[in-house]
Structures are given as C-alpha cells and as structure tokens.
Amino acid sequence: MTKPAPTRLTIRRPDDWHLHLRDGAMLQGVLPHSAAHFGRAIIMPNLVPPVVTGAQAAAYRDRIMAALPEGSTFTPLMTLYLTEDTDPEDVARAHADGLVTAVKLYPAGATTNSASGVRDFDKVRPVLEKMAEIGCPLCVHGEVTDPEVDIFDREAVFIDKVLKPIRKKTPDLRVIMEHVTTQDAVDYVRDTHKNLAATITTHHLIINRNDILVGGIKPHFYCLPVAKRERHRIALVQAATSGDKRFFLGTDSAPHTDANKLQPCGCAGCFTAPNTMSCLAEVFDAAKKLGQLEAFTSLNGPRFYGLPVNEETITLTKGEPVAYPAQVDTGDGPVTVFDPGFPLHWRIEA
Ligand code: DOR
Ligand code: ZN
Numbered sequence: 001m002t003k004p005a006p007t008r009l010t011i012r013r014p015d016d017w018h019l020h021l022r023d024g025a026m027l028q029g030v031l032p033h034s035a036a037h038f039g040r041a042i043i044m045p046n047l048v049p050p051v052v053t054g055a056q057a058a059a060y061r062d063r064i065m066a067a068l069p070e071g072s073t074f075t076p077l078m079t080l081y082l083t084e085d086t087d088p089e090d091v092a093r094a095h096a097d098g099l100v101t102a103v104k105l106y107p108a109g110a111t112t113n114s115a116s117g118v119r120d121f122d123k124v125r126p127v128l129e130k131m132a133e134i135g136c137p138l139c140v141h142g143e144v145t146d147p148e149v150d151i152f153d154r155e156a157v158f159i160d161k162v163l164k165p166i167r168k169k170t171p172d173l174r175v176i177m178e179h180v181t182t183q184d185a186v187d188y189v190r191d192t193h194k195n196l197a198a199t200i201t202t203h204h205l206i207i208n209r210n211d212i213l214v215g216g217i218k219p220h221f222y223c224l225p226v227a228k229r230e231r232h233r234i235a236l237v238q239a240a241t242s243g244d245k246r247f248f249l250g251t252d253s254a255p256h257t258d259a260n261k262l263q264p265c266g267c268a269g270c271f272t273a274p275n276t277m278s279c280l281a282e283v284f285d286a287a288k289k290l291g292q293l294e295a296f297t298s299l300n301g302p303r304f305y306g307l308p309v310n311e312e313t314i315t316l317t318k319g320e321p322v323a324y325p326a327q328v329d330t331g332d333g334p335v336t337v338f339d340p341g342f343p344l345h346w347r348i349e350a
Contacts, residue, residue: 014297018250025331054094199250241289281346
C-alpha cells in the first residue's frame, strides 16, 4: 500500500537569499509580505542611487528596520553594490562590523539600475582579492551585456567569459551565482566542489519562455535573467528539489508598479513575495519532493553563508486553494503579485 501524500509540513523558517525591497513607500508596502514568512533575506543594493558604501548600507538597514511591522523578527542581511571605485577597505570594515553580509556584482547595464555596475572586471580585482581574504561572499548577476550576444545565451556566455576567469584568478572567493536559469549554470555549479553555490527563484521553477510570449506578451512574467526553454526549467526543478546543498532559494522578488511594468518598455521583475512559499510547496509536491523543501528554503542557504539555521518553524497545510490578492497596494501604486497559473493548495501558518 502506498503511503498517503502528506497534507501538513513543518519546516524551519525559510530565508530569502536574494530580495529587492526598494525604498520609501514601496519598501513600506512590500516588506510585510517577506517578513510574514521569512526569517532573513539578502537585500539587493540596486537602489537609485545604489548602496555603495558601508555608511549607505547602515542607513538603508535602518530604513528597513523602521518599516518592519510591529513585533517582526525579520533580519535584513545587507549587501554592497560593487563598482569600479569600491574601496576594498570599506568593504572589509563593513564586513568585519557585521553590517554587510555580501557584495553584489552587476555587470554594467545587465538589469534594473545596473548603470554603475562593472565594465572592466580587472578593475575590481583588488576588492575581490580582499573579499576572498576576509571570507566575504560575492553575489553575481551572471549575464554578459555585449549587444551581440543573444539574450537567451547571456548566462551561459557569462559563465565561460567572466565567471570562470574570476574564479580561476581568485579561487578562495566564495561565489553565489544568483537566479540561475539554465541547465548550463546548474551543470557548472554541480561540477564545482568548492566555493560556488547558486540561488534559484520561485518564478523560474514555474515559467518558461513560452509563458512570456505565447498567446500575447505577459509583462508580469518578464524578468532578468529572462526565463528560458522548458528543458532549462526542468533542470532547475531537478536541482532545487534534489537536496544538493549548493542550491537554495533566492526569490528575486522584484516589485515594480503596474504603471512601470505595463509600458512599451516595461521594467523587469516578478513580485513573488506574498505567495512564494505556497508556490514552492506546490512545485515540490508536484515533483514528489516535499521532503526536500526545507533543505532548499531553510538549510542550504545558511550553510553556504556560514550562518546558523533559523530556530523558529513554519507549518504548511494542504487543502482548498488559497487565494492571494492579485495586487498589493503601495504608496507608489499597485504591484501585481506573480500568478503561477495553477491553484495553490498549500497555506502557510507562520
Ligand atoms: O528581473 C529583475 N529585476 N532582475 C534583476 O536582476 C533586477 C530586478 C529589479 O531590480 O527589478
Ligand atoms: Zn535581483
């Protein structure tokens, strides 16, 4: 006789290892949705202007703490935005003070607010050397920006042209390839045994490029890196549900107002913070891998970052479909919540 499928699951409180919270009214509107389920999150520094110095990270952290709902224990883990002018000593100080958990590398022009990112990777060598020395990890947006490289190939080309050389020159640097979208990235991470991990988003486990383009363009599915072919999505689901310690959740929940998404040139980003855990439970359940959900959301990330796992737990229960709001209202305007395209049966009791 086969065992009945579980309808209740208690796991350590998850963390989000890649999150955009923005600032001001948007921060106020979106933060409660992450804080409701997650213990900690790596906070992306691509504000306008970006969070470049330790002092700016401290001020941003204060604004996040001030926007937290009463009684929340959510902890923002701050990052610095790497530029060609970043001072290695400022990074070292901010890391030693416990203010900054990681540094973020955006190739210039790769995505939203990445204009101050890196053009010449040799210019940031001293910072990367310092980070390797002090054990500060590098979060990487892994896409090349050369106009001649097809957008669907940009991640795979980045691995060969940028990431492999960086890792060869600085093998002690701990690197997180963020929001991987390809079989190529999954294979690269799997073939490496030291100092490399990858985050996977919720939406890249659910959508492929057809979902964005077939039957009319779906701006709310447009994000960067853009979703790839179905075979890549399947590779991501296999990696996420495998229990492999090098893969963990980074939602890349990236809110933009509908006014900014629904444009002739709309912004990139999927806002998944409210329903991410329900979506993930559905994906893991469908793959018959619910037993690996905790590793992906709550164990593998802290292990790679050298942080303790959360002591609190959350419980997920399966039943009638859960309704999430289609939009979240913020002082900047409504933000559409990611629609996975299937009913969500798992409810989160945080
Ligand atoms: O889709 C994305 N949105 N990808 C990124 O890398 C940045 C993000 C944002 O900040 O909106
Ligand atoms: Zn991001």
